[in-house]
Amino acid sequence: MRARLGAPLPARLGVAVSGGSDSLALMVLLAEMARQDGTELVVATVDHGLRRESRAEALQVTEQAQALGLTHDILTWTDHPAGGNLQGEARAARYRLLATWSRARGAAGVAVGHTAEDQAETVLMRLRRASGVTGLAAMAVRSQREGVEILRPLLGVRRADLRRSLLARGMTWIEDPSNSDDRFERVRMRNAMEALAPLGLTVEALSQVAENMQRADQALGSMVSEVAARIASVQLGAVRLDLTGFYAQPEEIGRRLLLAGLAYVSGGVYAPRREALEEALMRLSRGQGGTLQGCRMLVKRDTLWITREWNAVRDRSSPALSQRTDWDGAWRIAHAGAPAEGVEIRPLGAEGLKSVANWRDLGLPREVLLPLPSLWKGGAFLLAPLLQSHPDWTCAAIRPPATWASGSLSH
Structure with a gap:
């Protein structure tokens, strides 16, 4: 012991x-x-x-x-x-x-x-x-x-x-x-x-089999972390992977990278069903995206994006508390000003995105931005705190971006 x-x-x-x-x-x-x-x-x-x-x-x-x-x-x-x-x-x-x-x-x-x-x-x-x-x-x-x-x-x-x-x-x-x-x-x-x-x-x-597999799992996990540091990053809660680097990996490393991205973006604890995962990997091998575990896999030129699926959050809304509110298990929104009465947190969506004048300057796919949290009052858009600065409102990731590939799952 x-x-x-x-x-x-x-x-x-x-x-x-x-x-x-x-x-x-x-x-x-x-x-x-x-x-x-x-x-x-x-x-x-x-x-x-x-x-x-x-x-x-x-x-x-x-x-x-x-x-x-x-x-x-x-x-x-x-x-x-x-x-x-x-x-x-x-x-x-x-x-x-x-x-x-x-x-x-x-x-x-x-x-x-x-x-x-x-x-x-x-x-x-x-x-x-x-x-x-x-x-x-x-x-x-x-x-x-x-x-x-x-x-x-x-x-x-x-x-x-x-x-x-x-x-x-x-x-x-x-x-x-x-x-x-x-x-x-x-x-x-x-x-x-x-x-x-x-x-x-x-x-x-x-x-003993379990101990042997634990050593192998740790070695594979270390390799995934090393590869992730070279070919991937996190931007506004979405995982971005270089497609050339992703395709160059052994099958098991590619699978673990995908699972790590899905787990980080969705906050899920368990891996998706084997059949669904294999289908997603097959589609990616053909340069096609898809949805899985509340996430969207998006292939854009030489990049694979794993982002929150719009349909997974489209109906999600909650009142913004006076000091701090956690939203979708991913974002912590803090308010430093007067009580935020009547303010709601909703996904940005197409309607809110129209009010973010410079969103194209970010160089990010529209699909990455739509599920981000935003503030509304009386049906009117107020602010997208991840995209627009405000003295009273801040928004930060609950799951540290640097750790996205540190706990990859595999079947």
């Missing part, structure tokens, strides 16, 4: 505990390390409210945390979706709640209890989807989720060892019945591991 977390621990660290054996053991072991390092450990349990027993289980964790001298908070998920992928929605909600809690607590990150078994099961699930290098890299020891660092110090530890550690301390854990429900993919993969182990596809072997 120390090798994965580094030493010493940060001044304050969060830990997510469901009450199951893995996260409970994580809390116990981290509590011992925290006492040695003088670290304040804060604990949270997410109550998804999907089972009648969930509140009582969360309260049981409260007792166990307090017995270790730790503070514990229960985070409740209330906005359940009506249908769809409930497990996926619950997982996303869990990270959202933990991220908000971690920031409020001033924690340097949140440790979660994923084990070697969880890593092996993830590799199997990614194999079933015919994933590439990034997918088979599975879970990283350190990653970012909702703007908070997620730590997985138990990825190299077997579940049986953790349970023996708890039993030696006289501690019991909660058994979630969903962990044996084969309607869920992860449970089916867990069951399949028993049949695969005699063939040599053990937890250790699959975990």
Whole structure:
């Protein structure tokens, strides 16, 4: 755990505990390390409210945390979706709640209890989807989720060892019945591991695959960053790539550059469907653009532009707050003057662009400008703060342009 977390621990660290054996053991072991390092450990349990027993289980964790001298908070998920992928929605909600809690607590990150078994099961699930290098890299020891660092110090530890550690301390854990429900993919993969182990596809072997792929993924990511520095830039939130340089790249590097551009412009966390991505790459190879993931890919002479798609923002509007407003997850608009009563933020569009007299002097495609934020009042255009200066209004990118290619996704 120390090798994965580094030493010493940060001044304050969060830990997510469901009450199951893995996260409970994580809390116990981290509590011992925290006492040695003088670290304040804060604990949270997410109550998804999907089972009648969930509140009582969360309260049981409260007792166990307090017995270790730790503070514990229960985070409740209330906005359940009506249908769809409930497990996926619950997982996303869990990270959202933990991220908000971690920031409020001033924690340097949140440790979660994923084990070697969880890593092996993830590799199997990614194999079933015919994933590439990034997918088979599975879970990283350190990653970012909702703007908070997620730590997985138990990825190299077997579940049986953790349970023996708890039993030696006289501690019991909660058994979630969903962990044996084969309607869920992860449970089916867990069951399949028993049949695969005699063939040599053990937890250790699959975990090693993940480590191998992580090294390869890091190397490819470094190459993408180096290529991006040579052939690409960001202008007014759009990624601009030299087409000759883009076409000259190996297929995987070109794919990652495109994915990085789409992720940066749209703010998306997940890659688009493989089929849609392959179709987009095929069109680009013929010099044709298209739309994907709320973005428009535009081929203009010797340049490939990846910009926000007009249709993705055309109906988006929000009131401009007195001091600061975030718009489309991409722009932060600040106001320094008197209260901005009645002012709305809308995409610039063709109507607003007519009021920006010198927009052609910018040398940028019209399609790059149309989805930019602008200010309106009573249906009348006031200002495009990215294109026109004003003493009271400013607009800046939320996602730093220099980092656009640093977190590229690949299947």
